[in-house]
Amino acid sequence: MPENTEEKREEAIVIIGAGQAASQAVQSLRADGFDGPITLVGEEPYAPYQRPPLSKAYLLGQFERARLFLKGDDYYSGVGCDLLLQTRAKAIHRATREVELRDGRRLPYDKLLLTTGARVRKLNCPGADLSGVHYLKTIADVDGLQAAFTEGRRIAVVGGGYIGLEVAAVAAKRGLQVTVFEAMDRLMARAVSPQLSAFYAAEHEKAGVTLRLKTGVEEIGGHGKVEWVRAGGLTYEADIVLVGIGVVPCEELAREAGLACEDGIVVDRNARTSDPYIWSAGDCTRHVGREGHAIRLECVQNAIDQAKHAALAMTGKPKTYSEVPWFWSDQYDLKLQIAGLARPTDTIVQRGDPASRKFSVFHLRDGKVAAVEAVNAAPDYLIGKKLIAEGTAVDPARLADTAIKIKEVVG
Numbered sequence: 390m391p392e393n394t395e396e397k398r399e400e401a402i403v404i405i406g407a408g409q410a411a412s413q414a415v416q417s418l419r420a421d422g423f424d425g426p427i428t429l430v431g432e433e434p435y436a437p438y439q440r441p442p443l444s445k446a447y448l449l450g451q452f453e454r455a456r457l458f459l460k461g462d463d464y465y466s467g468v469g470c471d472l473l474l475q476t477r478a479k480a481i482h483r484a485t486r487e488v489e490l491r492d493g494r495r496l497p498y499d500k501l502l503l504t505t506g507a508r509v510r511k512l513n514c515p516g517a518d519l520s521g522v523h524y525l526k527t528i529a530d531v532d533g534l535q536a537a538f539t540e541g542r543r544i545a546v547v548g549g550g551y552i553g554l555e556v557a558a559v560a561a562k563r564g565l566q567v568t569v570f571e572a573m574d575r576l577m578a579r580a581v582s583p584q585l586s587a588f589y590a591a592e593h594e595k596a597g598v599t600l601r602l603k604t605g606v607e608e609i610g611g612h613g614k615v616e617w618v619r620a621g622g623l624t625y626e627a628d629i630v631l632v633g634i635g636v637v638p639c640e641e642l643a644r645e646a647g648l649a650c651e652d653g654i655v656v657d658r659n660a661r662t663s664d665p666y667i668w669s670a671g672d673c674t675r676h677v678g679r680e681g682h683a684i685r686l687e688c689v690q691n692a693i694d695q696a697k698h699a700a701l702a703m704t705g706k707p708k709t710y711s712e713v714p715w716f717w718s719d720q721y722d723l724k725l726q727i728a729g730l731a732r733p734t735d736t737i738v739q740r741g742d743p744a745s746r747k748f749s750v751f752h753l754r755d756g757k758v759a760a761v762e763a764v765n766a767a768p769d770y771l772i773g774k775k776l777i778a779e780g781t782a783v784d785p786a787r788l789a790d791t792a793i794k795i796k797e798v799v800g
């Protein structure tokens with residue numbers, strides 16, 4: 390019998406970018422019943438890994454490299470996912486539905502998922518390319534930074550956001566002399582309340598970190614390598630510089646293919662892009678959040694939940710994405726957990742005393758919890774997240790009263 394050449398081949402899915410969202414997407418696609426071929430294209434030399442420990446326990450040397458990987462070595466081949474590492478996707482040909490790789494190969498797809506993440510924003514002052522200037526995004530970046538982390542050395546941290554402060558905390562713990570330069574007037578200004586900024590500033594100073602707020606770095610100098618940093622008109626000696634000034638979405642593949650991009654690949658609440666055969670999830674996307682505004686989130690929660698929603702939509706079971714965003718940060722022995730997105734106009738309710746190093750800040754909007762920032766207060770975070778999701782009204786006086794258990798504040 391001659392082979393039936395008319396036989397329909399299996400539907401193929403290609404995923405570009407092998408990080409947190411991609412790993413989740415592979416798992417969800419299989420769990421949702423997709424049994425066709427999946428090809429995962431990643432430019433890094435590693436299978437998908439989690440980044441949060443990179444600036445925390447892993448940098449401190451208290452987290453083994455093997456634990457970074459989201460799935461074991463043989464997981465991807467075991468579920469029939471072809472993992473192409475050290476392979477950069479160069480272009481998307483939408484008319485023929487093919488992904489062009491840098492080496493010229495072309496991968497046909499029926500459905501495509503873009504999980505390209507975000508890249509670090511580069512410092513562009515004079516001297517920014519000197520040896521000794523570090524960024525923190527990948528395992529390779531930590532390896533480079535680790536080698537420079539020697540007790541007594543002076544590190545200038547550019548940027549008082551999460552990454553900069555987590556590195557500052559590790560560096561202080563490891564005996565380096567740390568100075569943090571932050572252009573704004575408070576730490577983590579874009580992410581947390583002024584109460585939290587003040588608390589964390591005091592904690593860093595207690596640990597011996599020098600903070601320079603309202604101080605942008607103007608120049609980095611040295612003979613072939615970092616020797617000093619000029620900021621706010623003053624010169625500070627430094628052996629290492631760590632830059633943590635935010636990220637920019639990796640959207641160029643999508644933009645060049647003509648997909649809608651606005652500081653992020655624009656997706657709908659099913660993670661679908663402006664092309665009906667292409668979805669996108671994670672740091673590279675911009676979506677309409679649960680409050681109705683277009684947002685770009687750079688966190689594990691969004692990478693995981695959006696990837697799950699992309700997989701559902703790609704397997705024909707779309708579900709509206711409207712999860713409560715959550716985030717965490719570890720600095721010293723302080724576990725900060727945040728749920729929801731605060732606004733400056735929210736009413737603030739503080740629960741617990743910051744001096745006890747266990748407290749939380751609730752943000753109320755129209756009498757309901759809109760966001761919670763909890764420091765060493767996991768129950769406040771968990772209940773707060775639930776109240777946000779349910780849109781429950783709370784009595785601010787009861788919320789502030791630590792004599793009432795958090796789970797008994799409502800009801």
Ligand SMILES: Cc1cc2nc3c(=O)[nH]c(=O)nc-3n(C[C@H](O)[C@H](O)[C@H](O)COP(=O)(O)OP(=O)(O)OC[C@H]3O[C@@H](n4cnc5c(N)ncnc54)[C@H](O)[C@@H]3O)c2cc1C
Nearest residue numbers: 406408409410432440441478505506671672687688689692
């Ligand atoms: C140091 C650090 C600490 C963090 N800490 C926290 C934390 O405490 N809590 C939290 O919620 N979030 C944290 N984050 C953020 C979190 O890690 C990201 O939100 C998450 O990794 C996003 O997942 P993603 O899949 O969108 O992107 P990524 O995990 O970044 O993966 C994207 C991948 O795509 C690859 N890629 C891009 N373009 C191409 C191409 N053309 N071809 C092939 N491959 C390509 C990239 O190289 C990358 O490997 C941290 C991030 C960093 C860097």
